[in-house]
Amino acid sequence: MTKEVLTDKTIKLNESFQTKEEAIRYVGALLRDNGYVNDEYIGKMLEREELTSTFMGNFVAIPHGTEDAKKAVKETGISVVTVPEGVDFGGGNTVKLLIGIAGKGGEHLEVLSQIAIVCSEEENIDTILEAENEQEIINLFNEVN
Structure with a gap:
C-alpha cells in the first residue's frame, strides 16, 4: 500500500x-476528497x-461500495466518523460510529479484518x-496491526 x-x-x-444517506455521503466524500476513490x-x-x-x-456501520465499485477505488483507505447523537439506519438500528472503507484489489479483506478486530x-x-x-483513533487501529 x-x-x-x-x-x-x-x-x-x-x-x-439527519439521515443515513447523508451520513454515507459524508463518509464517502472523506474517502474521495483524500484521493482514495473517485x-x-x-x-x-x-x-x-x-x-x-x-x-x-x-452502534457501528461499515459503509462500502458494491462489488462492481472496485474500478472507482484509487487506493485502499478508511474513513472514521463519530456521531455521538447517532443516526437512524432503519430497523431501530442507531449508528454512532461510521467506518467507510475502500479496498484496492484484495486489500479490502485485510482492512475488514483489522476493523473487525477493533470493533469486536x-x-x-x-x-x-x-x-x-x-x-x-489512529493509535487504536495501529495497535491491532
Missing part, C-alpha cells in the same frame, strides 16, 4: 446527520446500503466514540 490507509484527514469527530464510489456505497444494510451492531471489543468502540482527537 503506497498511501496511509487511515489519516487524521479521514477522521471526523462529533458529527451530526466520485462514482459514493453512489456505489449508497447502492450497497439499498441491497443490504451495512449496520454491524454495537465494545471498549474499543467506546474509546473511539470518546476520542478527543484523531490520533487516539
Whole structure:
C-alpha cells in the first residue's frame, strides 16, 4: 500500500446527520476528497446500503461500495466518523460510529479484518466514540496491526 490507509484527514469527530444517506455521503466524500476513490464510489456505497444494510451492531456501520465499485477505488483507505447523537439506519438500528472503507484489489479483506478486530471489543468502540482527537483513533487501529 503506497498511501496511509487511515489519516487524521479521514477522521471526523462529533458529527451530526439527519439521515443515513447523508451520513454515507459524508463518509464517502472523506474517502474521495483524500484521493482514495473517485466520485462514482459514493453512489456505489449508497447502492450497497439499498441491497443490504451495512449496520454491524454495537452502534457501528461499515459503509462500502458494491462489488462492481472496485474500478472507482484509487487506493485502499478508511474513513472514521463519530456521531455521538447517532443516526437512524432503519430497523431501530442507531449508528454512532461510521467506518467507510475502500479496498484496492484484495486489500479490502485485510482492512475488514483489522476493523473487525477493533470493533469486536465494545471498549474499543467506546474509546473511539470518546476520542478527543484523531490520533487516539489512529493509535487504536495501529495497535491491532
